[in-house]
Amino acid sequence: MRSLELAATEGPLSSRLPPEAIRVGVTAGDWRAAVRAVGEALVASGATTAAYTDEMIATVDALGPYIVIAPGIALAHARPSGAVRRTGFAIVTLAEPVAFGHTENDPVRIVVGLAAPDETGHVDALATLADFLADPDRQRALLEAHDPAAIHALVLAYERGRDDGAAPAPTRPVEGGGETDTGAAETKAERSGGIA
Template sequence: MTYELPPLGALPDEAITIGAHAEDWRAAIRVVADALVASGAAEDPYGERMIALVEQFGPYIVIAPGLALAHARPGPDVLAPGLALVTLAEPVAFGHAHNDPVSVVIGLAAAEADQHVASVAGLANVFNDPSVIPALAEAASADEIRRLLSRAAEPGLS
């Protein structure tokens, strides 16, 4: 059975946190994990698994200047495919040589391995337009974030 991620422009309010305070990258990942939990996509242990991957492999999740895509492999703590987005009140360093500091963190919960790989690749393509990340970081409402994501996801615009 294949489960699709929700469209970027359809993120529920529970999956969006604006102006979060995080003292470091671990706290930033915990905030996005909390949004995945609140939206019903994951359970609490998922956040710690996302952190463990960065501890093991380094800041590979910082995929563009100012943007981290936090994720872990599918597991029993993923309840449904889901996305969450957090903007940070103050950017935090993840330790990436070129793309720090991070002001926008996207959380991805995938229920199947093939979906995980395809979702990471698809999300990375949405952010080919370098103006999208700063616009998201400055967004003042969940509706504005959804509008920016919908526009960025349209073919030919990113």
């Protein structure tokens, strides 16, 4: 089980998204307030300093609302900078939907915050989060959660279910043998590919 220990030290999504980084039913008057809320959650979890929040807002000012990556979901982030203390994710669910100015995916109900100190450390956790959010039932459960602990539990349950599901897979020669982080991701990728 060394590989599992190694994966744990590299940080699954659940360890990068502690309850302190989750805010439920936030009231935000506009997209700036929504991004600010997710920035504050990143600060609260120790992933960033307050300057990162301003950098995320400046990103949208400069590049537009492309951060609304799916209907109802924004992925706020900025570049790796001195304001990032470690890889971290945050989730804010909004009490009322907020327009970000995106032509197809407005309005936003879920704001994800991402802080990355480099270009690679967050890749596996981001993949997990994308797969977690891709399922409408899980999205609904996230929106209906009443407190941060409930959302954290949803993410943990998803990770465990996925890892359990990956365990019987090594009868096939999946890259990495299905035990490492990468192997589990590969198996999961094939599974979701099969469903879609």
